[in-house]
Amino acid sequence: MRILLIEDDTTLGAAVRDQIAADGQSVDWVTRLDAARDAMAATSYDLILLDLMLPDGRGIGFLKGLRTRGDVTPVIILTALDQVSDRIDGLNAGADDYLVKPFDLSELSARIGSVARRYSGNPNPILTHGPLDIDLAARSVHRDGRHVPLTAREWALFEAFLARPGQLLSKAQLEEKLYAFDAEVESNTIEVHVSRLRKKLGSATIETERGMGYRLGRP
Amino acid sequence: MRILLIEDDTTLGAAVRDQIAADGQSVDWVTRLDAARDAMAATSYDLILLDLMLPDGRGIGFLKGLRTRGDVTPVIILTALDQVSDRIDGLNAGADDYLVKPFDLSELSARIGSVARRYSGNPNPILTHGPLDIDLAARSVHRDGRHVPLTAREWALFEAFLARPGQLLSKAQLEEKLYAFDAEVESNTIEVHVSRLRKKLGSATIETERGMGYRLGRP
């Protein structure tokens, strides 16, 4: 399981990183939101540990941004704020869990385990969609029982569709999902990735709505 | 969403029940584990709120039993135990979340919302108009339960009517809506699109006001 830790306190950050590593998970640790965005553009994570007070912005806004872009990566908030209203804001912004500093490292492990089980645990985290079996936790797809390898971009795109099954997604929305914020790209990248996804997953998987966008086809 | 509340403290139980009801959810409240088992046999719940200290047994065992039987109903634990080790036990037993008494009722609402969102995704609001179900976010229309694909122009036109239900819209107004202000269209384009929409959505959907324009019909 890949975990992204966003925490500017170096002492706490190192302790958390070591604890997670001791649990056998892999961690990337960044201290700023822009670095977090870069990391998320490069890799996809299974869990984000997010400090709310950071040098370059409030974590709440970052989290809200994620959710409005349709990103469903589980987020656990780590923060010194212990006001009830802040905890509510965090949960309403789309956080999955909350830890108030100072917290016990073994409790952190338990919470990570809880989130991991929720997403990868029993009985079957396998989504089926027609001939496709999708394991979100393992980031793997099987088509008619045969494993289909997807690249990072293809996964990101496919996840965007899975997060909103049946919903129409415009190319602009998909670009935002794939490229965080910038990207003034005037090209047909999305079309190409859709084309490749269809080739791998079956042409019925994604439907074109001419002039409007794409949507996940019915199974 | 159906919620099962297992709590033997009558004051707290009533407060929680009322809070959930105020949020528009439906609640069944039991005070004992055997009553909980009966209720779960009769109905299936979307969420369980579980007190750990109950007259007829420890809630932890109940929760573990659920999970070993493969039940994945989300569980939020409510308890006065605030020892870190108890919280870890609860999460390791398969709880999805944890609230330590005394807790704020609005925080309870936020956590319920969080769990609900996690499990059901947030479905889009559906407008109904006679036999039509309209999902604006997904850009989809169902007629008598069957999906009706609309083209970009048709959708734009339909949206114009939905935005002003029952209001008369002249052809000139509709043309402005469909064509960004500059385009001079000297033909019966609007009539054609209205015709196509009626064919797809039912002829009663849009009414003609001769010499004046069109309006959305009564459902």
Add this chain to the structure above:
DNA sequence: CGCGCCCGTTCAGGCTGCCGTCAGCTTCGC
């Protein structure tokens, strides 16, 4: 440090089907 491989992006050529137009017909008001 250099090489090779893989992945994301770009480009161009071809294809699909949406949309605007028109013509002939129907409906409405008087």
Add this chain to the structure above:
DNA sequence: GCGAAGCTGACGGCAGCCTGAACGGGCGCG
């Protein structure tokens, strides 16, 4: 019954989409 307004089937052009192929950058490995 007559004219005006609206309806709808048919059709061609072209915007929008698809996809094979090539380019180039990044990364791991030797």
